[in-house]
Amino acid sequence: MQGSLPETRGSAGSIYVAPSLAAALDALNDYGPAGAPFAGGTWIMRSPIRHEPLREHYVAIGKITELRTVQIGNDAVEIGAAVTHAALATALAGLPEFDVLATAAGSAANPAIRTMATIGGNLSTPNFAAADCVPALLCLDAEVEVSSRGDRERMSLNDFLKARPTLAPGRLLTSIVVPRTRRKTAHTRLPLRRSGDYPVAIVSFAARLDALNRVERVRVAVGSVEPVARRWERLEAALLGRALEPTQAANIAAELAGEFTGRDSVEAPAWYRVNVLPSLVRRATAAALGS
Ligand SMILES: Cc1cc2nc3c(=O)[nH]c(=O)nc-3n(C[C@H](O)[C@H](O)[C@H](O)COP(=O)(O)OP(=O)(O)OC[C@H]3O[C@@H](n4cnc5c(N)ncnc54)[C@H](O)[C@@H]3O)c2cc1C
Known part of the structure; x- marks a missing residue:
């Protein structure tokens, strides 16, 4: 499988910086269980401390423009999975109905980590009970989009959390969609x-x-x-x-x-x-x- 990948994706122990969403999904598909997304890296970097093995190949998604944007529409806010906690807190600052999420993103960890850690990483990290944005998004009735090569699926955050432990290799959380409504x-x-x-x-x-x-x-x-x-x-x-x-x-x-x-x-x-x-x-x- 790895033999079919372009050389730029590197060899064993590699990080491939994907230039587009399509390229990231291709790489994740090709690497299969040997690969995984690399977002902010704040959880992955501490794998050795948790005595967890690193994956052989990582696909970095932080340079993909469409995953780094927050779109504020009249009916919903759509958040790209690679938006950092700091960027999310800033983007939501003028929207009181999102105080819960702005506070979650703006108070987790510390300022340096918040400039690296992403919302997608926060929702996708397995065995991370203390993720701040997960309860915040559960109470906003958020849905998530999960993509793989040639496929995109929308599901409730709750269903994603249930599916998360068995999420097939090659699947990437691409965006979070939060409905807008009057609420405190x-x-x-x-x-x-x-x-x-x-x-x-x-x-x-x-x-x-x-x-x-x-x-x-x-x-x-x-x-x-x-x-x-x-x-x-x-x-x-x-x-x-x-x-x-x-x-x-x-x-x-x-x-x-x-x-x-x-x-x-x-x-x-x-x-x-x-x-x-x-x-x-x-x-x-x-x-x-x-x-
Ligand atoms: C000292 C310290 C304290 C922290 N304290 C808190 C805290 O109190 N509250 C809090 O919420 N967070 C905290 N964090 C941050 C936490 O690590 C991140 O919120 C998050 O869990 C990881 O985000 P990341 O973008 O760095 O993900 P990464 O480390 O890049 O990835 C984490 C996991 O998610 C997978 N992944 C990443 N993105 C995707 C995606 N789009 N689709 C599918 N899988 C994906 C990766 O393959 C990996 O398995 C802390 C971090 C540190 C270092």
Whole structure:
């Protein structure tokens, strides 16, 4: 298979800088399981620390113009997979309905990492429970486009997360599509120290409220507590129709938090990740009301 690749793609242990999306998809297809996309490289570079083997071939996607743009339309915002966290936070700065995503992209890791790490890498990284943009995009009902040579498929982010562990070689997350609608949103995270740490727990929140602040539609998503971020549907159902009030929302969250099975790690024990959820819900709802 590798013998059929143009020489410019390099030999074993190579990084091929793809000049176009078509070239990237061709290379990924040809490399098969020996190859993988290389976006910001902030996760891949730490593979040795995690005792994970590197792939034989990487296809760098950072120079592909169409993957580096944020298109703000009237009905939706479309984000190229190679848009960095820093660029995304800047692009969304004037759109209050996207506060949750702008905060997620603008507060993850540290400033240097944010200029490298991409939104596509954040969603695609397997076994990365603490990815900030995943819960933020879950509560915005995001869809993603996944491309391979000759094929492009749109699916919900939730379905992508389910498919992610078995995503066939040659497939590339190419864009994220987020519908525009009136909503108040917020992203809250608890790092152990002030910044630079992976968060112990994340709560992302989005709600449409009526004139009396009653909840007409709501999404709450939780990250870093379980291995994969997910929506907190029982809390959403309990908040629906009520006037949004942060302390009451936290009290309901405390009653329902038992449904989470926290993950143990060197950074934080499982029980702690679950215990902090009510106060993150209180902070998220207060921030959304103030947005
Ligand atoms: C010290 C440190 C702290 C960090 N803290 C946080 C944090 O708190 N919160 C947070 O969210 N992030 C954090 N990050 C950043 C995190 O690494 C990135 O958010 C993200 O997981 C990787 O993005 P990347 O573009 O660097 O991906 P890469 O490292 O290039 O790739 C990661 C994985 O995704 C695959 N991949 C990349 N792009 C695509 C694509 N378009 N389609 C399919 N597969 C793809 C790669 O093949 C690889 O398997 C931190 C990073 C560091 C180094």
